[in-house]
Amino acid sequence: MNNTITRTNFNFPGQISVYKGKVRDVYALKDDRLLMIATDRLSAFDVVMPKGIPYKGQILNQIATKMMEATKDIVPNWLEATPDPNVAVGKKCEPFKVEMVIRGYLSGHAAREYKAGKRELCGVKMPEGMKENDRFPNPIITPATKAEQGDHDEDISREDILKRGIVSEDDYKVLEDYTRKLFERGRQIAKERGLILVDTKYEFGKTEDGKIVLIDEIHTPDSSRFFYMKGYEERQENNEPQKQLSKEFVRQWLIENGFQGKEGQQLPEMSDEYIESVSERYIELYEKITGEKFEKADVSNIEKRIEDNVLKYLG
Template sequence: MVRQASNSQLVDNCLTTAEYSELPGFSRNKVRDAYQLPNRRRLLISTDRQSAFDQVVAAVPYKGQVLTQTARYWFDQTEDICPNHVISYPDPNVVMVKDLDMVPIEMVVRAYLTGSTNTSAWPMYARGERVLYGHEFPDGMKKNQKLPTPIITPATKPINGGHDAPTTEAEILENRLVTPEQWHELAEKSLALFARGQELAAEKGLILVDTKYEFGFDENGTVVIADEIHTSDSSRFWIAETYEERFAAGDEPDSLDKEFLRLWISSQCDPYTEPIPEIPVETLMEFSGKYVALFERLTGLEFEKPDPQVPVRDRIRDALAKELPEYF
């Protein structure tokens, strides 16, 4: 039986770093720590670090485990559409993956006019822009309105930090980031993955609003989906039952995703010009609960919370020592 812990203890036990000196090729992004291993392998460890507005703002209990296990569910549910990079899962926070030649584009699919960051569709539209990511939008649309059909709004991935930058199919091809044939395949797979996500989410009373996909090419030139898929970090999920009523009233949808924290931060400051204040423990726990609730609702599985008395970092190290004994 897992022993109970206070909210403060849970926050204190968050995994904020997964750097292990025994392993080679360490690198870090906002959420994951990674290692480059021989034989075209990479080790990805999802920490509990939480990013928003392109910076790490807090650590959220269970976040890394939820992300890894949610992505695992979706990788399993979509492997008939597109192969994925997974080799094995040594630990609930860890995935061993194939090392790919990554495509320098994020394939963002949107089915609703929404968002709160500067590069999201709604803020761009609210500023008066009517051509977004190469797509024309009519006047008179409202925030959180459903689009006639899902669209791809790609972004170029930053090099050495920085921000994702909106782009278009025409610019991608003009700059030769991918070939026309590769773009067609990436777009086709992105829309097919999104359609599968919408279908399975709808069965659980959820709306898959938008998401981002990252792809790479394996040693044979095959398109492979990487990073994560349909998680609460990479996607928006709304509660279907209350969407229409809340949209008609001009209220924000009931959500189970990262937008909860973005909206909280935006209510406290301008995150682009002002420091983001410390997020209260109670807010972090409410946020954590949304991530766990999404996992359970999507998968139909009960989320197995780890023993709070065992440091997550130590548990992961033990799992890595078994998976990669040559380094430990």
């Protein structure tokens, strides 16, 4: 369990600043490049768990890299290189302060809101008579404001985003267009793997020359939910839970153990056995989503491996 990376403290040549997110640590370099390290931290309900998950950072980074490669013909992205299994390097961007969440099915947060009697999410109407995990007639975009560290991301409507000037109308149209195109491509890729891309979120930034690009991660189990296609219809007909590939299994475990990130709630203890099982699930996710066998990187000294690879790349 010690062979995880949960915090970083590097000092790379030309380094200007460091930003530490829930899962990724972002190092800004002098030449308008960002170096992003995917750690093994696990976040759920906007809370970072006390223990890391072996290989999680590598899995997220490598899935995101493959998916950016598979979508760059339809949407430009920030990525330039991956010098280490946990590291991505790319163009510095000014991130938009919204996450573009798109949902093809009534699942997760949307299902919880629906169960609570709500029929509108982020200003978008949801049809009556749906049950959990039913497919929406058309995918819906339900944005969230990007939280500062420690705060919860909050649902927000398109109207409020424009009214509050968070994103200009012209830029927002591009974000919506890119979101729909990426989701459609993601669904096609998932279908080839016998999966359904249920919902996901995309984040975008603007480069210095005003170009809007995809940033952060894409189609990973942390940002997306996948169902197995086989047996989906039967499970819906029989009111059975869907077999899914996402971080939702961790959220469900936390809910069962009395934790949803609300004030006064105690984080349940994660045993080594449980952490091992989460790591195995992430590896299964990787193999299903990419259709490739997962190759474990050397984790005997992750910090040194990362430093050596990055220094070699920076030359």
